Amino acid sequence: MDRLSALLGLPYTDTVVVAGALVLGISAGVLGSFAVLRGRSLVGDAIAHSTLPGVCVAFLVTGTKEVAGLLAGAAVAGLVAALLMIAVERSVLRADTAIGVVLSGFFSLGIVLLTHITATGDAQQAGLEAFLFGQAAGLLERDVAVMGAIGLAGLVGVAVLRRALAATLFDRAHAAALGLSTRLVEAAVTAFLVAAVVIGVRLVGAILMVAMLAVPTVVARQLADRFGRVLILAGAVGAVVGVTGALLATRAQLPTGPVIVLVGVVVALLAVLLAPDRGVLARRARRARRAREIALGRALGDPAAASAGARRRLVRAGFLTEDGTLTPAGAAAQEDRAERVALAMAWLHYGPQIRLRDAREPDLRDVRRSLEPDALTELKHLAGLS
């Protein structure tokens, strides 16, 4: 840690915080991904909130704020809450209701216990509030070691179980037919969530922890289509978010947990908007481009009936003169379009009769270029086009 401190040029205490944020980011990113991909981020939120009474009870029992003991309490409470949610959901309520009830119940209990501990004026109690909103101050090197050990155990679990988990999350019925126990997988996803929450709750706090579970996977999913890559990216994004947030917070003297979470939310927002393929802007652009193509094609088909805007675009493309006659290029484009439309119609009609070499279907916008040559010849023959 001293060497790391020298490397980063940070004071020792800040280095501990950055190391903690790194461990937290990687672990929460990877371990939280399964719940997020399953659409169960809120279970993570409920588990995080539920750790509070566990921390308080652990403090009351041990009388110290040794982090390992408090985290053990957090883990037990988180597990109990998770089991309770599953039980409640199985018996009477819907999942979202079960989550809401368990979350608020446990959290209220935690607040009551916390207030009680504060009221008794135990000198040692200063610091338990850290588990609400997270706190960098007072984080020790051995706390980070505990976090790292839990994280490492979780990552090993992921490495061992990832294939079974992916199979079940993707296609439950098929995974069951392969002999996988759905319950086992559910238990593993829950255990990973508890581990991630326990790692993060000291630094980020019970209330904000869900962001660290969700953000990395949201970003990773925007950028990757393979499960393994999503896992690795989620870990990397979590690490970057954690470290950046921790550095910013220590520089600016701001609360660490909220700053880390804010950094994460900004990164997630950017990924949702700007991701090259799945991003909102990329999708918008694709749709707009398609709409333009279609509009231009229609205008070219019948320039006289086209709107003023569409005609202007035809003029700009060099297909139409200002006085509304087709240029030679325009005439060629018009003919080309007519041929493409005819081929598309022909494919819709005769396509099913034509054998293809594999499952690749032609793009109806341009059958000529996307259909294999033999099939194209056959199609033209069937449709009487030459």
Add this chain to the structure above:
Amino acid sequence: MDVVEIAGLTVRYREAPALWEVDATFPSGALSAIVGPNGAGKSTLLKAALGLVPADAGTVRIAGAEGRAALANLAYVPQAEAVDWDFPITVDEVVAMGRYRATGWFRRVGRADRAIAADCLERVGMGAFAHRQIGRLSGGQRQRVFLARALAQQAEVLVMDEPFAGIDARTQADLLDLLRGLADEGGSIVVVHHDLAQVRSVFDWALLLNVRALGCGPVAETLTEDRVRAAYGAGLPEGTPVWTG
């Protein structure tokens, strides 16, 4: 020889029986269909055979094995309803899942297994899509991938639940050709199918089901007009040719 033997299979959802003392056999090396009206228990039969829904009574033997051991002998293509199409997984990864039972859940998928998976993908005409995310395929292409995943299992019996529902005509024809070819090479295939005319023209064997088994045997003997009318009752759509052969 019978590769699937079902005896006295009874399944109840709440009180109503979904399957009632069903006896049925499916021969090896044949293309077999399970037909019957909506609500006849066709999917339930498959799920009970797989142990995905609990049976109240009865036994299912698959290639001589019962219970969980039987799972090793079959490859299942489920209805696509429970699939998360946005899941980050590519076509080749999906097909590789077919090898998980052989490789185990923890070891790496080796080169031989990857070759088997790639070969199965080619057989369904999807080689060009190996790196595509599964959700970016058409319905027919997805069904091809699921068949490839099942083929990759190299199991004794291939079991498919309504594989042609909502699928384009070309995929239907291609997959049916493929299944017919597999059966001709000695493969055993059981398909839940709703198209009686197609069952009559392409399949070898049929189980006619409406909660009870109303017939099980070679298609021509099983799907007689009387039996089909009895199975479908008023549920047979007006003008459906009951017997076209």
